[in-house]
Amino acid sequence: MEIIMNEVLNFVRENEVKFIRLAFCDIFGTHKNIAIMQPELEGAFLNGIRIDGSKILGFINEDLFLYPDPTTLSAMPWRPEPGCVIKFYCDIKLKDGTNFDLDSRKILKTALKNLSKMGYGALSATECEFYLFKQNENAEPTLIPVDNGGYLDVAPVDKGEDVRREICLLLNQIGIVPQSSHHEAGPGQNQIDFKYLDPLTSADNLITFKSIVKTTAIRQGLFASFMPKPLKLENSNGLNINISLIKHTTKLDQLQEIETEIEQYFIAGILEKAQEIALFLHPIVNSYDRVIKTQFITKNQDASFKCRNIGPLANPYIAYALIIQAGIWGIKNKSKIKYITLPKTLKQSIDFAKSSNFVKGVLGEHFAKKFISLKEKELEMYKNTSRETFYMNEYFLKL
Template sequence: MKYSKQEVIQYVLEDDIKFIRLAFCDVFGKQKNISIMPGELPRAFEYGIAIDASAIAGFGDETHSDLLLHPEAETLMILPWRPEHGRVVRMFCSISYPDGRPFECDTRHLLQQAIKDAEDDGLHFFFGSEQEFYLFQLDENGERTNVPYDQAGYMDIAPEDKGENIRREICLTLEQMGIRPESSHHEEGPGQNEIDFRYSDPLTAADNAMTFQTVVRTVAHSNGLDADFNPKPLEDKPGNGFHINMSVKSDDGSDHMDHMIAGILEKVSEMTLFLNPTESSYKRFGSDKAPAYISWSTENRSQLVRIPAAVGEYRRAELRSPDPMSNTYLAFTLMIYAGLYGIRHKLELPAAADLNFYKADAETLKSFEKLPPDITAARNAASGSTFIRKHIPDTILDIYCKETAH
């Protein structure tokens, strides 16, 4: 349900809401928030709530540290794991300077601009996400160990799959928040799980992906476990992927799917730094269904882009290289602009690579371009890209080229 500002104020007053979390994220997608009391809500809507941003990655230094958070009423969600008495709600925020100018490192705002640019072309993009994560046991001090919660394998069931009840609790919590998961199952790695989401508009999909990680970590912690979204938590086991499904619809009914995919294939090397922002991201490439080459095919899970068997409104492209440490707002922003680039230039989709890259010989692989093999190569590709510099502010690009996400 979408709320207006007045409806939010009335809801807070009538339903014993005692804390309002104003949520945002830094340039790497790490979630942040500040809690305000109900009496401050009208001021938050009217003027914004000031924060000292000097300690947040990419948000300025001590000389220019004041920023304002502006809650967006339509993103209101109750946090069901908090007590019934004195309940807690959360809203995502836009960020501005004190003079009202949009803050250039507000990555959620960058996605909103990408959506508007697409709509100006009569195009509407849709996203669905599939995030993988590991569950690890804690030691007697409550610290994370490297001992997986179970030793189950792909789509195993209980009792081998100990994560079944955890996934159930995660999905039920998400439903209480108005988010509808599509499916869940045990993944290939020990203690590894996956939960998939229905298609939605880009901003809702990105907000839900951010919310998902919070819910997973919260539910895991309440069950005496640690949830790990890092791309390679265990050296010799499958990594965590963030498979992003994407489709496009046109106001005039035209089919732009092939052009969209061609644009993503052409720009993906330049985007990789933002899809895979940690050093360990690159340890995942080329094994356990994680791609290493720039290619596409139907069905084939060794490809960078897979087009699953589907027709009509369910036809989509799945980008398989991103991992869950990426800033979802930046990932979706760049995928939209790459898709727009392909559509505007009517790029032709190259021939499908109907082969298994994990078993192909060296001679065959020579004809395919590789994704950046490490974070240094990814930084070089991004910093030298006019496409990236057009759509990513220099401040964000400079931070990504100097720092690594944690």
Template sequence: MKSTQDVKNFIEEENIQFIKLMYIDAFGVQKNIAIMPDELERAFRGGISFDASAIAGFDDGVRSDLFLDPDPDTLTIVPWRPIEGKVARMFCDVRYPSGKIYGEDTRQILKQAIVAAHQAGIRVYFGAEVEFYLFRLDENGEPTRIPQDHASYMDSEPLDRGANIRRDICFSLIDMGIRPEASHHEQGPGQNEIDFRYSDALTAADNNLTFKWVVKSIAEANGMWADFSPKPIDDAPGNGMHLNISVMKDDESEPDDEEVRKLNMEFMAGIMEHIREITLFLNPTPASYRRLGNMKAPGFVSWSEQNRSQLIRIPAVKGTEGRRFELRSPDPTANPYLAYAMLIYAGIDGVKRHLTPPDPVDQNLYTADPRLTETMKKLPSKLEEAIRYAADSIFVKNVLPENILRLYCERSR
């Protein structure tokens, strides 16, 4: 862990001239205030104030002043900025003027979920596979719906015109301490995917937000627009944010393979138990529901080994890669802090109740006999349906601040 003195030393040694303090609103929109190095001491001592009444999820209707408390562990240089006048960035927690943590900050909600997981004796890891489209800009610099190329899944250059941009993105991520595992062209025209090495939940959520910021910035520098929306082109595959999830016991003992398998299956069963109630936080926009149930995006509450038409699949692994499962319904418009928190709470419920998942469905659900699919639980097919599930859920109300649930229901309507 970095100390505040470590940060100060780094800022001085690297001649940092500008420090971006970043946080997000309730819906995952990134916000920031930039300070000069001379203000760093004040930021660490008492925080930097901002007008909370202007930020979704931070206005309690009475007090509008909140403070940003920089997290030293998230310090990194912004690598695409000029060498002269370097820029650094830190994510922040949000506090009241008294210094008390603001509990409705979604980063804090995730931290509370991580504590709950620890109390349940488990650690949860996430690795994201995030898809995005690259569209051309018009003569005024505004985004069009003209894709950068017309390549398809894993095509190579020259059909794949996004390879250099993906490479620049990966190099920038590495410079920022984030480890991408792989990148490739996806199935849609101009569609790309970059996959991440798994990490603990908080780091994974921070990295998710950093990734989207890097992609948009590098794309714009190359005259492109990066689109993370769930369904940018109606007759093409949507953008997913597939989450590889693994669960371990929170102790130092040597893991037992069968015990780990059972733990992951119980956690997975908890997610399946509550998935319809938490879909609003995994798929929070109307466009999310144009993606679900189409072109490899799931529409049913089901699982299988390797089958990509399912909500959850257990990927084939070789050697010591470890046990994990892939949740395929989330999309990149989700606030990762909130999405990961809700998944952790759902999984904890599965572990505490020793739930078992239903039988696997080893069929392609896009072509399966309707007599099978009509008996299966379905994911919400419209945003209004997802709102109803969340609003009526005792589970959601028990783990989520009332104001956040209200905001999601009202905004989505």
């Protein structure tokens, strides 16, 4: 790691980098960052950069410290070179240097270590949908879709084509390579799919992707929404996660396909824990307005499977961690596949999560209690507010 840090510091000096963004997420997966100047980077690697934990929703009333992960370096698009802006995703630690137990990336790293201890690994690829809406004369978002297109339509019916193209080019510019993009079934709805990567990088990239989608839409005079059901009578937004299990060999540079039996156990474990983890895959009231007609997990044509219709607003680190740990549980217990009914309301999901020792074991009791408590407060606020007002102010405009 020290070698990588030195290479990064040399890169920063040679490319006249002026600003460095240190990125992280709150417990709900909301993208946060702080910018530092180039001379501060070496100190950030060694001692972290202080932030006020009391001002981050769900965190604690203490100073926390961001330690940039040098392997996540990326140059920000829209910035000139030289003098470019770069970004790192960060690990979060307490003042004494110990890991912060509400750090989502740390929770996913633990899940991946547990999978590795069993001799297995995973690759994952996401497929994410979003809507593009018009803005009014005051540059405020409306609920009017940018077009009336349908699945795989083309211009001029598809008015999101240029936006998708710019998003894909910007992503490619910073090393995130989309596999495909197209107009989806809903008016103004779009989907971009990504190639297989390790789950930690995949989760990092999904956070970056959503940020670029939002920013690109604004630059085009539009508004992008990942809200699960922004339009009552139209298609829902979903996030599909494709997972391919792999087996480590004695040679570090070689991987083998997983045995069918192990994959079946893994899938069965996810299905068996699906009700308990539903809150973290479908974390808002609006998630339950969707009518899901497909199974939660389906097999792909290749040696992989798909977790379908996860809410695009789910914290990707937590979603991956729970899915992977559920799969590990399935392998250990040689679970048999049986399909279950997922919770139909946020209240049902909260109740399943509250009674789940599995959730507490994966996320830690502090994280689980904090997340559940804030979701209970959100549900109460929803009950005391008109549905339209709550959806607009708390979801559509914020998330």
